[in-house]
Amino acid sequence: MLLSNKAWRNRFGRKHISGAFCRLSIFSVAFLGLTLATVSRQTKAEEAVTVAIAAPMVGNSFSIGIQYNAGVTAAIDALPGGLLLGRKLHIKTYDDKCSTPIAEKVAEDLVLDPPAVVIGHSCSMATIAAAPVYARHNILQITPASTQPKVTEMGIKTIFRMIGRDDVQGEIAAQRIAKRHPGEKVGVFYFPGGYSVELARTAMDALEKQGIKAVHTAIGIASASSYAEDIQDFIDAEVDVLYLVGGGLDSGVFVRQVKQMDAPFDIISSDTLVSKVFIETAGSAGEDIPFTFPPEASELFTATQAVAALKKQGEEPAGYTLFAYAATQTWIEGVRRANSFDTNLVAAAIRQAPIETVLGRVSFDMKGDIHTNYPAFSWYTWKRGKRVSVD
Numbered sequence: 001m002l003l004s005n006k007a008w009r010n011r012f013g014r015k016h017i018s019g020a021f022c023r024l025s026i027f028s029v030a031f032l033g034l035t036l037a038t039v040s041r042q043t044k045a046e047e048a049v050t051v052a053i054a055a056p057m058v059g060n061s062f063s064i065g066i067q068y069n070a071g072v073t074a075a076i077d078a079l080p081g082g083l084l085l086g087r088k089l090h091i092k093t094y095d096d097k098c099s100t101p102i103a104e105k106v107a108e109d110l111v112l113d114p115p116a117v118v119i120g121h122s123c124s125m126a127t128i129a130a131a132p133v134y135a136r137h138n139i140l141q142i143t144p145a146s147t148q149p150k151v152t153e154m155g156i157k158t159i160f161r162m163i164g165r166d167d168v169q170g171e172i173a174a175q176r177i178a179k180r181h182p183g184e185k186v187g188v189f190y191f192p193g194g195y196s197v198e199l200a201r202t203a204m205d206a207l208e209k210q211g212i213k214a215v216h217t218a219i220g221i222a223s224a225s226s227y228a229e230d231i232q233d234f235i236d237a238e239v240d241v242l243y244l245v246g247g248g249l250d251s252g253v254f255v256r257q258v259k260q261m262d263a264p265f266d267i268i269s270s271d272t273l274v275s276k277v278f279i280e281t282a283g284s285a286g287e288d289i290p291f292t293f294p295p296e297a298s299e300l301f302t303a304t305q306a307v308a309a310l311k312k313q314g315e316e317p318a319g320y321t322l323f324a325y326a327a328t329q330t331w332i333e334g335v336r337r338a339n340s341f342d343t344n345l346v347a348a349a350i351r352q353a354p355i356e357t358v359l360g361r362v363s364f365d366m367k368g369d370i371h372t373n374y375p376a377f378s379w380y381t382w383k384r385g386k387r388v389s390v391d
Helices: 005-012 014-046 062-077 100-110 124-136 166-180 194-209 228-236 248-260 276-286 301-312 321-338 343-352
Strands: 049-055 087-095 117-120 140-143 159-161 186-190 216-219 241-245 266-269 291-293 355-357 360-364 378-383 386-389
Touching (some): 117 124, 124 194, 166 194, 166 241, 166 266, 216 228, 241 248, 248 266, 248 276, 276 378
Parallel strands (some): 049 117, 117 140, 186 216
């Protein structure tokens, strides 16, 4: 027999009904909470963390952008399951064309959807222009290639570099000239732009400390089709050895024309000659010119697995590839130590203790400059299209 609503309430009582509904509500809330927690964990795992690469992707220095991308990609691919703190990493590339105003604009665009880290820039003045923008938005920045001292002299606590400074590079060049060319007349040829100007100045200051003053210095015009007049001026000044500081393309054109004019002076140069753009432009004239570059990372024992992985993917561990790889490793280790993607925590964790990378064990001072167990720069030259160590 069916009970009426009133009879049903009288028989079972309001308290019984209320308790039943309460137990049902508690169960529902618990089930809902568990479901939301599960969804939350899934959502967090699915949320990708952005790693930004900022470098020249087209133009005369496009090879650097290719090297950065190869190195960063390989380092991320080496992560178990491609996950960091349970989250996928997503790479976004930005083309700064190695230009100061473009780099600043790139930085302003990039921070609208802020990444966890910027691996870049490469050209020093581009890095210097972009760095304050990243700092204002509390974004970590690691440059694999910028050597200008000002990069780490701006007082920014969230910037690091994976390469030595120009003041060291300039001093090494001055030491070579003093040792290998005693009593000879020295010339200096450089190009506009912070990198060339500052490195040339550093080298000249270091030379003067050793009692050597350049008999002739000149500033070239970037992207000029001919440097014949400049070359003739150095010949007229009876220069015996010339320190050349400029981009790969301009340096290649200059060196080729030096050979064509049969100029009697020797040339030594800096790390930009590592670019294949230089040797492709200079041709055979570019061979046997000593230039500074960090020790060959691909020959380090610590880089063996990374080199094999890169070659398996059809990439060469050339130029700045392994520096970009090490930059990514540095950030990854900082995140692991901090157990967080928070910029300040990661920066502090990076400085906390040495980090094992493809470049070997590295550490960073409070400015963000790198320290290694080997010299910051060594001497190389091109022979038959390949970069080889000299001395």
